[in-house]
Amino acid sequence: MKLGKSLVxxxxxxxxxxxxxxxSASATIVSPNGGEILCPGDGxxxxxxxxxxSFSDLRLNYSPDSGNTWLPMYLNSHVVDEHGILIMYAxxxxxxxMPSDDCLLKVSDRQNNELDISDSTFTIASFENDTTYxxxxxxxxxxALDKSNYTPNDTVKxxxxxxxxxxxxxxxxxxxxxEYDFWSTNWRWSKGKMFFxxxxxxxxxxxxxxxxxxxxRPRHFSSYLSHIFGHFI
Numbered sequence: 001m002k003l004g005k006s007l008v009x010x011x012x013x014x015x016x017x018x019x020x021x022x023x024s025a026s027a028t029i030v031s032p033n034g035g036e037i038l039c040p041g042d043g044x045x046x047x048x049x050x051x052x053x054s055f056s057d058l059r060l061n062y063s064p065d066s067g068n069t070w071l072p073m074y075l076n077s078h079v080v081d082e083h084g085i086l087i088m089y090a091x092x093x094x095x096x097x098m099p100s101d102d103c104l105l106k107v108s109d110r111q112n113n114e115l116d117i118s119d120s121t122f123t124i125a126s127f128e129n130d131t132t133y134x135x136x137x138x139x140x141x142x143x144a145l146d147k148s149n150y151t152p153n154d155t156v157k158x159x160x161x162x163x164x165x166x167x168x169x170x171x172x173x174x175x176x177x178x179e180y181d182f183w184s185t186n187w188r189w190s191k192g193k194m195f196f197x198x199x200x201x202x203x204x205x206x207x208x209x210x211x212x213x214x215x216x217r218p219r220h221f222s223s224y225l226s227h228i229f230g231h232f233i
Contacts, residue, residue, distance in 0.1 A: 041214030
């Protein structure tokens with residue numbers, strides 16, 4: 001699978017409602033079902049077919065360690081229409097910075113009854129250059145670059161993640177609609193962009209919930225290695 005391509009998680013709608021409570025629900029993972037490579041910061045298609053269960057009753061978890069630990073997946077939901085007709089429900093999962101060759105996906109129902117698990121492991125790729133800082137509250141900040149060194153024509157992929165492994169939740173307060181920035185010695189992501197000066201809060205729950213920001217840009221600036229930073233405003 002080609003890295004760096006933004007995709008969405010798509011579920012083909014087999015049944016909106018369970019009409020017969022005696023019928024056993026079923027779900028089958030189509031992708032990732034083993035062997036895929038997911039790039040942190042990108043979206044990825046998770047294709048799950050299901051029967052005799054409503055879309056809203058599906059629960060997804062992923063494991064970075066072959067099923068020893070299961071973590072929740074934080075998804076952005078979308079409704080996809082074609083010519084005004086509902087054809088499928090979709091979720092977008094932004095892949096976390098959790099590099100591992102031993103990842104699995106699990107689908108369960110609302111009662112946490114397991115419906116399916118990936119047939120074999122898939123990979124969340126690692127970046128060549130990353131640094132992590134953990135503050136006094138246990139919040140972990142990670143800045144990562146896809147390479148350690150760049151030539152003048154390379155594309156630079158930058159990623160910044162904030163993760164909270166605690167049980168409770170934390171609240172981040174921002175002074176505007178700008179939540180982050182990336183910059184190098186002669187380039188800044190926010191330059192020329194407009195942000196509203198509105199106070200806003202963003203909550204991060206426990207259980208390793210995360211926020212992740214990423215961007216890519218052609219490296220047309222000078223041939224020496226530039227310093228690139230991630231920053232929460």
